[in-house]
Structure formats: C-alpha cells, structure tokens
Amino acid sequence: MASPQHRPLALTMGDACGIGPEIIAAWFRSAEAGGAFVVGDVAVMRRAAALTGGLLPVARIDRGEDAAALPSGCIPVLQADGIAADLVDAPLGAVDARAGAAAARCIEQAVALVRAGAAAALVTAPIHKEAFAAAGIGYPGHTEMLQALAAAPGAVPPPVRMMLANDELRTVLVTIHISLRKAIEAVTFDAVLETIRIADAAARRFAPGRPRVAVAGLNPHAGEGGLFGDEELRIIAPAVQAARAEGIDASGPFAPDTVFMRARHASGHPGEFDVVVAMTHDHGLIPVKYLGVEHGVNVTLGLPFVRTSPDHGTAFDIAGKGSADPSSFAAAVRMARTLADGAGQVGELNLASGASAS
C-alpha cells in the first residue's frame, strides 16, 4: 500500500442532476487539481466537463491507482458499477430515482476503495435526500450511510460526529438534526465526553502536539453558576474533567456567545483554541457560516477513514448552468488531504493557502 501522501483521493460524483459533477469538473480545471479521481459515471462527467467550458477530457480508469499515471488536464473517472445506462438522460435540476441510486452506488464503491487502501480519503459531492428516497435508499443522508458502511456486518455502527470547519474556526457538534428541546435532553455526560474525545483525535491531525479543545456551554453565560440552567454544572463540566483525566487538553464550559470569537484564527487574532465542541447545531454552525458558506467544509469524524464534503447541497436551481462555485468543494479536498496526511505532515491548518494540497 502506498503511503497516505501518495495515494489519490476518491471523489464521489454525488447526485447527477445537481451541481456535484460540475463543481468536480470546475475543480479539475483549477490550479489545485491532481492526486484525485472521480467515482462516478463517465457520460455524466463528460457533460459536466462540457458545461464548465473549454476542453477537459474525461479518462475512464479501472483502478484508483491508475489515476496517478494519467497526465494532468483530464478528469480520471472510475465508472461505478450498477448505474443506469441512461443516467445522463435524467433531467438536470430535478429529483430522479436513477440519480439517487447512482449516487448511492458511487458512495459504496468509493468507501470500498478507501477501506482497501486504494484511496487516501473520501470527498463527497452533494446527494439529494428525496432522490435517495425515490431510489429506495434507506438512509436520510451521507452520514448515516457512511456510518453503516463503516461497521462490520451486524456490528454497532461507530459513534460519529459532524465537524464544520473553515479557515478560521473548527467546531464539532454534540447534537445535530433534532429539535432544540430534544437536543437539550441529548446533552449527556457520555455524549459530551465522546464528542470531546472525537474532536481531540481529529484535531491531532492539524494541530501540532496536544490540541486545545474548548467546550462551549449550553445555556447563556454557560449557566452563570447555575442561575440560567444547570447542565454545565451537572453534565458538561464533569465531562470536561473526565476528558482532562484522560490527558486531553479540554477546557470549559465557556459562554457560548464568546468562545467561538476566542477560538477564531484570523490575521492578527491568533485563536485561543484549536477546536470548539458545541452542544447544539446552531451554536456551532452560526459562527462557521457567518463569514460565508463558500469556504465551509463538513467533516465526518469517528469513521475509520477520512471523509469531507462541501457545506452546501445539490443546488438544483442552478444545476447545469456551469455557474456553481467550486470553492467549498476545493476546501473540502484540501481538508481531506490535510487530515489524510495526518499529524506531523502539516502544521497549522490553513485551508486558504492550499499548502497541503500536495
């Protein structure tokens, strides 16, 4: 097996009717292109290449390893098995069962390649929930599907967490797609401690030494000593202590309204922390998205392989126009490379520099 730095990244095409194929093609036109191949459909990727203007050949490959041998200036595509022969006829910008099924096949085959060591990491273009459902795919989204694919048959899937990251800030979420009311109930000692562990393990890939893990509170002013809620005293502070006892440099709980500002890495403003654990979806995502979604990257932590994705969906409203912005996808590719290269290979995470897109 080649060293991680020399193995290519596997890029899944996503929903063929959305902007996924286009943003991948646009990325292959960029100066950062290289060291990656697409798991998808050759005809769909040819159409996407044409949509993004100018000559960009699509080269069909049979094994991920062959991608490295191709000249630059083309898109290496590993044709996924089990895709409808007429997938390219599915209308752009609409839900289509063929596209949902094809997206799932690409994910399955890309995961198998990554797990077999033929690819260093997985970068997924957006899928469409309703197309998945139309195709009878029993997962609401990528995360659940990847979690299931990561487990041995019959085994309990590994605990996973969502990390959202941009150039300035990384947050890992204790709870995600549930009501705020249920999220409060889901903030348990075990869930917080597990999230701190997962955040710490991930941060070791981009922060040299012992990463500084800040833990945000749940309540205003982190509960103000119990005056505005006691989850900090009962649950979060003990979980932080337990993490410290395991050798993790965790601190908090901190007031949610200032901890993200304190963790922000910007010019003239070195962040105080390497990663912030947030109790709720919106505490964590509001600051990451505030400066613009185009550079946000979604990372699934806890899987036995690296998986990143852009922080946007299929954008059916602009699919096929060749106008989709590939910035977030490009950031996802850089992040995948950084995480796959691992600790010691990179210093401070800097998505903007592209320094680690070797």
Next chain:
Amino acid sequence: MASPQHRPLALTMGDACGIGPEIIAAWFRSAEAGGAFVVGDVAVMRRAAALTGGLLPVARIDRGEDAAALPSGCIPVLQADGIAADLVDAPLGAVDARAGAAAARCIEQAVALVRAGAAAALVTAPIHKEAFAAAGIGYPGHTEMLQALAAAPGAVPPPVRMMLANDELRTVLVTIHISLRKAIEAVTFDAVLETIRIADAAARRFAPGRPRVAVAGLNPHAGEGGLFGDEELRIIAPAVQAARAEGIDASGPFAPDTVFMRARHASGHPGEFDVVVAMTHDHGLIPVKYLGVEHGVNVTLGLPFVRTSPDHGTAFDIAGKGSADPSSFAAAVRMARTLADGAGQVGELNLASGASAS
C-alpha cells in the same frame, strides 16, 4: 426644548471602581468627542482623566444644557446628588458599596434629565452587579432598573428587548438571561410578535423606509418542516404572519445557521435584512460577537428614550491602568446619536464611519 440633534447625550459614569470613568475620559480625548456630558462624580472623573494621560480638564456643570457652551477639550461633568464624599477613595478594581450606590444615583438622575428633554439619549458605562447588591440596589442590572424608571408609579413596566449591534449586524432577542430550557418555553406567539414590533420600530430609526425584519427559527433548519421541532409552525410563523398583517416587513422563520450570515452588511456583501429577531441569547449574540466585542453595542429597546451601552463589563482586572479600550463605548455613543436623530436624519447605519456623530 432643543431639537434632538442639538441636545447633548447624557453619559453615566458607571461603577467608579471599574473601567467606566476611564473609557469615558478616553472618549473625550478622541476626535469624536463633543455633544455629551457625564452624569457622575467630579473627583472620580478627574482621576480618570489623569489616568488616561495628558491634560484634560474636568468642568463641573449644573445643567445638561451648559455642556454645549463649554469649550472642547474638557469633560463636562454634572455632579450627581447623593454620592459618597469619599467615593474617590474606593479602591479601583474591587466591589464597593459606595460605587454601587453612586452608579445607581447617576442612572436615576440621567434618566430624569433625558425624560425632561435636557439630554437626547442615555449612554451607560458598565455597572457591577455585586456592587449594586452590596449597596442594596434591588435591580440585577441596568435593564431592569431602566424599565422600572420608565414606568409611571404603580404602572406595569413597558416590555423591553435587548438589541446587540455592530457595524455589520443588528439582532434583537426574544429571550435573554434564562436557561435554554426555559427560553424554549418563553418563545410564545405574544413574545415573538412583540419582539418583531419592537425590532421594527427601532429599525425605522436607521433603515430608511420599511425595515426588513428577518425572524430566525428556534430549531435546526428552522424545524425542517416540523421534523426537528414544531415551534416554527405553531408559534413563530404565525407571529411573522401577524406582524405582516400589521404592515411590518417581517419574514421567516429562517434557519438560524444562515440567517445572520444573510443579514450581514459588509463590503461587497449587502445584507438581505436590516435587523434579525433571534429566539435565544446565544443565537443572536454569537454572530454579533464573532468578529470581536470591541465594536459591539447593547441597545435597550422599548423604553420611552434611547439607551445604549458598550458590550463589556467593568473589567476590574484592568481598572485604573489607563489601558481599557474605549471602542465599544465610542460605538455606543455613535449608536445613541443615530437612534436619537431618528429616521430621515441618517441613512444606512454605519458605526464605523462616525458620519452621524454630529
């Protein structure tokens, strides 16, 4: 009574042992100084003037109107009644009952001046909760005290709301200093509608015409159609509809993780909304504070007069060092001027330009 534009602002000194007097003195040294007087203690303000370096005379005045007649380059101070003669002996950087009592007296007298038309608006330097308590002042903070002072004797205090604002973003909060669990219960139709009305009325002061009031949801993805919580369907959407029926340009509920980004006014990024109504303390404050607290301004809406304050506390740890940053206080003064001048006097709110600090 002079027109609002020509009336001075009343600045309360805040806790004499904190950074309040210093940041006021520092502001009087700035190019923006003028059109304002301090309600405080002459001796404390003399010490603060000396702490901030260089000559800066303190001139005792007897009526707010006299401030305009003083030459620039001095601090006009209206000596508040009922202040301990030895207030200036209270040690800097510590809780002192004399300082708590004096801060309360300054607020009472400044409110009386504003209500009598002798001042255009109120800008308050930070008080200390424990010093208030040590002095037997029965209010936990400014907001509650001002609310009580605004009500006729025996009458129900007016509903007030907190607005946090900086150059880029204004948010008005439905709930503030309660646990997240209680905040969910406090998100009622009446509370949301009242907040939208108050936000709209305030926004008319800085947004020409009909302000665009965005209403954030409570749950992730604003509930995703009821899948992640139903407060949006049951409470928030009906309140938005009721506000629209009253002629307010309210919209939403929007996903909390992107509505603040969408409302952000920045260079090359015109915000889609003039103000955002947030359901919880941290949904609203995380984005306002994310780029730094030094330019944040706290505005109490719903009072019969304009009141602003800096977005920080007494900072006992650096009190008396002359190093406190007056940026947030300066922004609070500019905001008070903008709001007091009212609609038609100013165009787009731009705290950074100082254009409205006339």
